[in-house]
Amino acid sequence: MGLELTTKAPMLQILDEEGQVRPGAEPALAPAELRRIYEIMVLARTADAKALKLQRQGRMGTYASSLGHEACQIGTAFPLRPEDYFFPYFRDLGAYLTLGYPLADYYHYWMGNEAGLRTPDGLNLFALAIPVASQIPHAVGAALAAKLRKKTGAAVCTFGDGATSEGDFHEGLNFAGVFRTANVFVCYNNQWAISTPRSRQTASETIAQKAGAYGFPGVQVDGNDVLAVIASVREALDRARAGGGPTLIEAVTYRMGHHTTSDDATRYRTEEEVKAWEPRDPLRRLRIYLRSRGLSDEASEKGVLDAATNAVEKAVAEAESRPPATVDDLFAYTYKNMPPALAEQRTGLKEALKAEAGR
Amino acid sequence: MGLELTTKAPMLQILDEEGQVRPGAEPALAPAELRRIYEIMVLARTADAKALKLQRQGRMGTYASSLGHEACQIGTAFPLRPEDYFFPYFRDLGAYLTLGYPLADYYHYWMGNEAGLRTPDGLNLFALAIPVASQIPHAVGAALAAKLRKKTGAAVCTFGDGATSEGDFHEGLNFAGVFRTANVFVCYNNQWAISTPRSRQTASETIAQKAGAYGFPGVQVDGNDVLAVIASVREALDRARAGGGPTLIEAVTYRMGHHTTSDDATRYRTEEEVKAWEPRDPLRRLRIYLRSRGLSDEASEKGVLDAATNAVEKAVAEAESRPPATVDDLFAYTYKNMPPALAEQRTGLKEALKAEAGR
Amino acid sequence: MKITMAQALNQALAQEMARDERYVLLGEDVGPDGGVFRVTDGLIQKFGPERVIDTPLAESGLIGVSIGMAAFGLRPIAEIQFLGFIYPAFNQILSHVARLRNRTRGRYPVPMVIRTPYGAGVRALEHHSESTEALFCQLPGLTVVVPSTPYDAKGLLIASLRSEDPVIFLEPSRLYRGEKQDVPEEPYEVPLRAARTVREGTDVTVIGWGAMVPVMEKAADEAAGRGVSAEILDLRTLSPMDREAVLASVRKTGRAVVVHEAPKTCGLGAEISALISENALLSLRAPVARVTAPDITIPLPKAEDDYYVNPARVLAGILKTMEF
Amino acid sequence: MKITMAQALNQALAQEMARDERYVLLGEDVGPDGGVFRVTDGLIQKFGPERVIDTPLAESGLIGVSIGMAAFGLRPIAEIQFLGFIYPAFNQILSHVARLRNRTRGRYPVPMVIRTPYGAGVRALEHHSESTEALFCQLPGLTVVVPSTPYDAKGLLIASLRSEDPVIFLEPSRLYRGEKQDVPEEPYEVPLRAARTVREGTDVTVIGWGAMVPVMEKAADEAAGRGVSAEILDLRTLSPMDREAVLASVRKTGRAVVVHEAPKTCGLGAEISALISENALLSLRAPVARVTAPDITIPLPKAEDDYYVNPARVLAGILKTMEF
Ligand SMILES: Cc1ncc(C[n+]2csc(CCOP(=O)(O)OP(=O)(O)O)c2C)c(N)n1
């Protein structure tokens, strides 16, 4: 009697786990694009590893590693055009880099400075959200604004599997369905929300099928296959721009590291599980493919890695050379015009700090 | 490429709009039960009409009419057993009556007295929720508690079509799916949420299909066919009690009246639309069916109506004869033990009222 | 022309929306229904369904979507049907509306107005009579505004709409159809962050806002009959507060009575009392009195009058302060 | 045995859950992970997954489900991962947790404890350092509790678990692994609604709670060096507050300094200041001072120390009050 759902569409894949192109799935990307994608992936991985190292050295705050998410993050951001909008969450290093966000800024933020979260002018990259799922309605608002202003931009929003349990996921996607906004929602289903496994997060067979509740399509894609992610996001973006409404993409991946540097994943998951995902590494797959196409070799790969390492070191140096926030900075952005009482508090704090420094 | 949903299961119906039993759908209800159902429906309709009249006379506060919802409300509540739990919303008169809640109490509440919302001991009927959808997680909690306490009760929760847009709908149903609680969620899809039509509430084709997002079945039933509602709720309850998990039932009906007595529905919907639903009246359908089965005739129907009218008049008299809340009542239930400062405020208020009365 | 507060608000919305097409109105039942209090009446006819948008029933979504609109070029005006239903959106308001300017170091401020009816005195169902303004006054980044007359309603709403900061605009439901007032046809601003001296006086300062203002005026009339000259201050903007106006008046009169509909504990009256003690203790001839509702849930209509702050209670507060 | 606050809380949970099987613990990552601060460490091993329940990531659902459990026979202990993530549940807390006893005239009270780490000083990400206790103190029906020592943590949590009223139990993250203390092995209650005199003094009363208590103690040490005898009061229960203890101490010393981590405006300090002015104005030799954070969003870790209330600022507040 029930309305049972059919959710048996296969997960989209272009490169299999051995880096071989699936028959008939050759990606529509130019060699330069493919090389560029690989470069960003290497940069993201290198930057991530460096951040973890800095954290251990006390030079970086609590940090959420992106290890293993490179294909999701970069694949999602790569097809965007300048007029599009991106709404990231706290695990989105690869997307930030793809969109051209300065790595030094990203580091600066994670080192504990608000200034690092100020998006450079000209980039439609919203500040990453930490309250889980709360950014989803924002993305819908941006797309709705674009629609009302007759602009062409589409709004892409990312979040984890855990986020799909929050009310804001539901409310945001429901608005998107009703207003047929140009939104692409990409869930990085990395199987864990801190210690909570995907199976405990929801009883639905896939996350993609949740789109059915909002009257638009849901797609499952191999989130460790950057070419497949690009293809599915691109298709969704094309549909969105053509007025075809939103899409939910479930990118199936795995969180290779701890949740953050404050977490110890060995408390709740087995080493075997992590090991089982190692061969599906997104970088390895693309590397094999590029070599097979003759687009890279050991030497060029080393060049890419060296460039990444250099860029990372430069970004660290730059971030660390920046001055900390002044008291003026802390107060300047609460209101457009500072109320007198707040200005007094600012003066009071400056005096207190002066007195304390003098002791 | 998308995972499209199939949602084409037909809406469950037992009585067609002419009150004829659909072939092979004869209800599994004894004649006494059928008569009892009819009696409650007549009582609900009579009590509802009276409430509207009292409101116009200034004897009742803002009131949300149940006109047209009798089959949904009574059909949902009828299959419950004493060990089950019911979580109603603000439009649920028929359910209250079916479960044996004193009509005088219900009136007392809508006349503006908290005391009317105190459920009689022995009845598992939670206080109706006014914040839309907020009761849904409560019902899941009750079912989860029953499960953990190894009790057999199932928890039924009702809400409108508008409620399905709220985050609490999503979070509640998702918890129910994950914990496979003995829940039956019944959405009275009456096509309107105040002035917002169903089509603007969500882009999903049916509300029933939203269950797919939570990994349990969804069913669409004719909400003006009390026998169909009973059958679907009963089936869902049986499954829930057997450990089969939750069900979402969409009972398709129509809000024949204004949203509440403060609303003027002519501002936003046509008379034709309302008229079109008149022939689908749930009472009429059951009446025809009972007559066709020889279970009622004009005389017995008049008897039922007279009894209802009497019961309603008695309930009004009783509700109106009750004293208003005392200051002690207003303060007594904030904490189990009143803090001294609150007791002082109570004394202060009593003195103020005495002084004001003396002026 | 003499119009009600509801009409004045409607005028403000219509005029600003006509002036600047970045304004978009959205909420539950704001379209053909014109809002449950008819504040948006006729606007969908004037501006079309692209600028007057009926939304699904979801407050967090509503505010969240408004944030995205505000960050990317529009000026959303979000209506929450009653203050009692704003809480599902509390996370969006606290974590994002109030903080985005700061979080992004000025890159993504979200200028928007969240309008909502509030307060008791209209015999409504539970949750429809809330007066929880103090919840918002403690969130840095927000501006909280409450009008008490049709004139102020129009001018304050226009000023709020033009503000670069997000505004929580609380409309006292009890005053929507209260006393009519002559309101200029043309648009005008009543400045934010500036209290209004409703009536000058010399013996005691009575501070309040919204639906309490007429109550305070009646109490002041009665006090005058007993020889007590009360100065009445209408805060108008609750946060950031016009501290100078409060302190100047209290320094002059030496006594203060704060009046609010909300329960006493941690209401805005506490902040005002603390401010006065901190800054004008030596001027005080009596403790700052708070005349407020008790610390209970507001009762259903039948007992609402017992609960509701009335002129007699304000007068009693004034007299007690005089007699200290 | 000397244990940390986190261990003391863990002990309280384990002992009460062993004593009464109606207690059920639920929240995000409370199971095998043992909570992000390890407060629920080992409990799933002791009590099984039916009584220590990892939930989906949804705070409103979590609190809403707990309400249903509490109304129907269980005693849920809901963990919110950080106070900064409680806001999605604000509607459930304000509209239901706080009010169900009243709404149902005592038929469906919802005894439950909502535990959550709070406060700054641990160099965390945004939203992880919130100190918004005043939001809850203004909701009649709730009890708000904050421990400041391992001993109190255990006793207050046990008392909260046994309370018939819902409790918001705020655990200062900065103190979880702070100073260890001898804590009795057996269960005991530290009574709710009763402040603790941390140190007696004669010149000024310093009032605070949670992570501010050690800060106040350091400041009092320095004040003593300057000949000022400070009495320190730890509120322990913020609401309903132990008004008598506050007033008795201030009547004795004639001076009061309220200290909190939260921003100043509409913080609980305002209520305390107002209470003192109302009830002990004539005893006051100086205005009640508030030593608090400024009215801004708490900065990210690099500037956290600039923002955070420290002993020097409390001392400055004390001295200013003495010099008035
Ligand atoms: C509203 C809210 N609740 C809780 C948290 C604490 N928290 C941070 S990340 C996280 C898990 C997120 O899981 P998921 O959405 O799958 O993203 P992932 O970390 O796996 O990338 C939790 C519970 C939060 N940040 N926001």
Ligand SMILES: Cc1ncc(C[n+]2csc(CCOP(=O)(O)OP(=O)(O)O)c2C)c(N)n1
């Ligand atoms: C959280 C919340 N938002 C808004 C309201 C105001 N309101 C009361 S009923 C209603 C519409 C409800 O529609 P639906 O869920 O379809 O139930 P129906 O009234 O049609 O039975 C609204 C918006 C509310 N009560 N609660």
Ligand SMILES: [Mg+2]
């Ligand atoms: Mg995840």
Ligand SMILES: [Mg+2]
């Ligand atoms: Mg409806």
